[in-house]
Structure formats: C-alpha cells, structure tokens
Amino acid sequence: MSVGVPLLDSDHKTLLGLINHLQRSIGDDEEHAAVGSVLQALEEYAAHHFAREEAMMDACRYPLLTRHHGTHAQFTEKVLGLKSRYDQDQTGVRARECLAFLNSWLIDHICTTDMNYRSWMIGHPGAEAAAQKVSMTGAVQKGADLDWARLRILLVDDNVNFLEILRTILQSVGVTKISAAHDLEAAKAVISHEPLDMLLSDWHVGQESGLDLVRWVRRGPPDQARLPVLVLSGHERMANRDLALLAGADEFMEKPISARNLLLGVARLAGRAA
Structure with a gap:
C-alpha cells in the first residue's frame, strides 16, 4: 500500500x-x-x-x-x-x-x-x-519546537489495547523510545532502572491505583521525584483531577483522549523538564 x-x-x-x-x-x-x-x-x-x-x-x-x-x-x-x-x-x-x-x-x-x-x-x-510546515499540534510553540525523537516515555496501563493507542499517537510525531508496563511493580522496575523524561499512567491499573505509583515516584530520589507525570482517567470528576494533582501528577486527562491534547500535554511536560 x-x-x-x-x-x-x-x-x-x-x-x-x-x-x-x-x-x-x-x-x-x-x-x-x-x-x-x-x-x-x-x-x-x-x-x-x-x-x-x-x-x-x-x-x-x-x-x-x-x-x-x-x-x-x-x-x-x-x-x-x-x-x-x-x-x-x-x-x-x-x-x-x-x-x-x-x-x-x-x-x-x-x-x-x-x-x-x-x-x-x-x-x-x-x-x-x-x-x-504542517504541525499536528498547530501553532503552539512548545509542540512545534519539541524534539519528539529524544523523549523517553513510560506508559502504564493494564489495558493493552488502550496503551497501544497511546503508543500509536506518540509514534505519529516521532517518539520512538516508549516503554510499557501493565502493573505497578513492572512500572517501578522501569522507573528505577531506565532513564525517563516522563510518565503517563492510567488511574486504574488492574486492581491498583496509578496514584499510588505517582506518590511512590515523588517519594523517591531527586531525579525520580522530579519525573513529569500525566494521569489519565475514564471517570472524569473535578475531584478526580484535584486528587491526581494532590498525589503529585503534573497533568490530568480524561478518557476518551484527544490526540492533539495528549501531544500538547506531553509537550508541556517536556517543557517543564527542560
């Protein structure tokens, strides 16, 4: 084709x-x-x-x-x-x-x-x-100037299909260094042993909470504690957004996700880490 x-x-x-x-x-x-x-x-x-x-x-x-x-x-x-x-x-x-x-x-x-x-x-x-000249993120400067290929991102979600949707959207703009974990222990192992630029985690990871992972990240050594985090949830309530941010997340996003908003959120996180 x-x-x-x-x-x-x-x-x-x-x-x-x-x-x-x-x-x-x-x-x-x-x-x-x-x-x-x-x-x-x-x-x-x-x-x-x-x-x-x-x-x-x-x-x-x-x-x-x-x-x-x-x-x-x-x-x-x-x-x-x-x-x-x-x-x-x-x-x-x-x-x-x-x-x-x-x-x-x-x-x-x-x-x-x-x-x-x-x-x-x-x-x-x-x-x-x-x-x-045509940018997926429109005229937003952070998205336009970002070197997507250098980003190292960890995706955490027990739903393999949804995780692959996230991967596909990220790969569409040139992100290639993408790790994946389907439970918190696997996620912690990646965070502990691989250099990362950001973490994208679902709120519900099987029977576990992605917020527990966020709190663990923030209690870790300095490099780990500064890791930018985006939490996704299929149950949007203002209280959920507040809880995610109180747990230490930098961004919160509701499912179903917008590809453009996901990329803009990633661009914002990359800007904070720079």
Whole structure:
C-alpha cells in the first residue's frame, strides 16, 4: 500500500494502526473508551494528514487536488457524524460499525486515489518542505519546537489495547523510545532502572491505583521525584483531577483522549523538564 512518499506512508501507517486498535477493542471492557479515543484521534490525525497531503499536492501542482480534497471532506464528514453520535451516547457507536466504514474507505482511498499522485510527488523538491510546515499540534510553540525523537516515555496501563493507542499517537510525531508496563511493580522496575523524561499512567491499573505509583515516584530520589507525570482517567470528576494533582501528577486527562491534547500535554511536560 506504499505510495512511495515516506511522510505520507508514515501517516497511513498511523491511520491503519488506529483501525487495528479499534478491531482489537471489540468486546473489550473499555471498548467504549477505545472507540471514543480512536474516533477523536482519527478526526485530528486525519485532518493533519489531509492538510500535509494537500500541501504537497499544491506544491507540485497536482491537477486533481480539488477532487482529492472532496474525498477528504467526505471522510471527515463521516467521522464527525460518528463522533457526534458517540458524544450523545457513548454506547450508541460500536467498534464494528466504525470498522465497516474505515476499512472500506481508507484502504480503497490509499490503494486507488492516493496512488494517482505518486509520479507527481516522488522526488519533488518542494513537496516535503510544504508538508513539514504542517504541525499536528498547530501553532503552539512548545509542540512545534519539541524534539519528539529524544523523549523517553513510560506508559502504564493494564489495558493493552488502550496503551497501544497511546503508543500509536506518540509514534505519529516521532517518539520512538516508549516503554510499557501493565502493573505497578513492572512500572517501578522501569522507573528505577531506565532513564525517563516522563510518565503517563492510567488511574486504574488492574486492581491498583496509578496514584499510588505517582506518590511512590515523588517519594523517591531527586531525579525520580522530579519525573513529569500525566494521569489519565475514564471517570472524569473535578475531584478526580484535584486528587491526581494532590498525589503529585503534573497533568490530568480524561478518557476518551484527544490526540492533539495528549501531544500538547506531553509537550508541556517536556517543557517543564527542560
């Protein structure tokens, strides 16, 4: 399915990765949270990818740009419709329904429509430069200037599928040094033995509390105690946010997550650690 343009092939891998996570969420205890997070990520990441793709088309004067933009608009409209229904009733949109649309549209789009621009883009000197100007985090300076590739991040969540959704979003902007733990003991072992730039932990890790992990981090040696921490929770209440911050978290985020907000939160944490 490669279109021969590395930046766009990378974007397509991210989009297909999100679809795979949706497939794996079917019947999962947190299927609804996964569906919401994937729909939100698809809305944001597809907008990012479409903007990059269209910027490259414009740079190389691709003659079918207007038609291609129309197919992008159709995809966006469908995803927004699914997301609107989800926002009204989180149990009203299931993973299987989303997959039926995503598999047929995205795979057909990549294998047919996207293949038409290959000869125009490959080797074009201005196309990649145009795409590099489009940032997933928009105009926020912290996100724009951050060297994502240098970040070392630990993800802690007992839900393997949701953890992989987080990993996919982080990898989409170039983060490669990602460790994972599915319980607190494994997380503590990583924190004790690996250099890290930040910790992202779910509130509920099996029968354990991610807040206990945050408190343990803050009681540790100076380098460990300064580790920036983001806590995620599927049960948003103002009291939960306050409890997470009182336990020592630097950021709190509700599930289903926004890909853009996750990346901006990571950028803020990286800024504090700098």
